[in-house]
Amino acid sequence: MIEIRNLVKSFGKRRVLDIEKMVIDTMGITAVRGENGLGKTTLFSLISGIEKDFEGEILKKGIDEKDITFVQQNFYLLKRTVYENISYPLKIRKWNNEMIKKRVDFLLSEFKIEHLSDKNASRLSSGESQKVAIARALSFRPKLILLDEPTSNLDKESTFLAESVLSKYTQDEKAGIIMISHDNEQINRMADQTIELKDYIKGVN
Template identity: 35%
Template sequence: MVYQISKLQFSYDSGFTLFVDEFLMQNSIVGITGPSGSGKTTFLLNLAFLYTGKWESFKFMGKEIDVDDLSSLRKRVTYVPQHPILFRRTVFENIAYPLKVRRFSHEQIRKKVYSIAENFRIQDLLNKKAWQISGGQAKRVCLARGFVFEPDVVLLDEPTSDLDEDSGKLIEQFILDVSSRTSIVVVSHDKQQLCRLCSNILYMEKGRLLHTL
C-alpha cells in the first residue's frame, strides 16, 4: 500500500474544506477527476505532504506518517503543478535541481538529465534559459524535473494541459512506461485520457472524494 488514509480533513482560511473519508492506493496509476474547484489540487498537495490537515490515520508505504519529519517524506514524493514554474536558470539546471539537492555527482546528474530529456524530447532545450522557451516546452521540462530523480510517487496535476497532441501522447506513454516502478496520481479533466491511463478513477465534488464515476 502506497497510501492508506482515513478521514483526512483539511480547511483553508477561506472556509473551503477537503474531506476524504477513505483513500487506498496500491502501486498503480490512480486518476482523479471532477469539476473545477472541487479540491483536486488541494488533495494532491496533501498527498505531497505540502499541506497538512487532520486525520484518523495516514499511512505512507505502510507506516503512519510523522508530522515532525515531513521533509524526509517529501524526498520520496513529488508534485508537478498544472502551470509550469521554473527557476530563472537554464533548462538543464532546472531538471538537475532535484538531483543537485540530493547531492548526486556531476557525472550522474549529466547522465540522468540527458536520458530524461530524451524521453521528453527536450534535449535541444537544455542550454536555453527558462524564460526563452514556450509554455508547452516548460510544461515538459517541469514533468521531466519531477521524474528525473525517480521518486516513489509522482502527483501530476493536469499533465497534458498546454500541450499539443503529439506531446500529450508522448507524456501518456511515458506515464505508462514508468508506472511499473513509480506510483502515479493523475488529476485531469479529460476522462478519456484517464480511461487510457488507469483502471481506477475517482471523482471529486465539493471537497469530497467519491469512489464511483
C-alpha cells in the same frame, strides 16, 4: 498505498475537504476526477506534504515523503537553463556529475527537448515548460508522482509522448502516478483505476 482517514481541510471558516476514508493504490496509474472547486489540487498538496495544516490522517504506507513529487499547474521553474532545472533535484541529493549528466541527457531525449538544454526556462513556451517540469519531477526517480493536469498545455503529439514516457516510468521504476485529469480519453488510455472525488467528499460548504 495512501490511506486517508477523517481528513478535514479548511481555509479560514470555509471547509474545502471532508473525507472520512479513502485508499489510493500507489502502484501503476490512478486518475482522480472531479468538478472544478471540489478540492483535487488541495488534496494533492496534502498528500505531497506541501500543505501540512489539516485535521485527520494521511498514511503513506511503504513510501517515504522524500520519494514523492508533485507537478503543479504552476510549474515553478528556476530562471536558469533547462539542463539546470532538470538537474537541480539531483544536485541537492548530491548525485555526482557523471550520473547527473547521464540522467538529464536521458530525460531530454525521452521528452525530445534536447534542443532546449541550454535555453533559459523563462523563455520557454507553456508546452515546453510543462515537459521540463515533468522531466524534472522524474529526474531523481521518485516512487510516487502527483500530477495536476499533466498535459494541459501540450498538443496532441506531445500529449501522447508524455503519456508514453510516464507509463513506461511506472513500469521501469516500479513507481506510481496519481494524476488529476479532465480528459476522459486520456484517463482511458493511461489509468489503471479511477477515483471519482465526489464519491468521497462529505460536508463541503
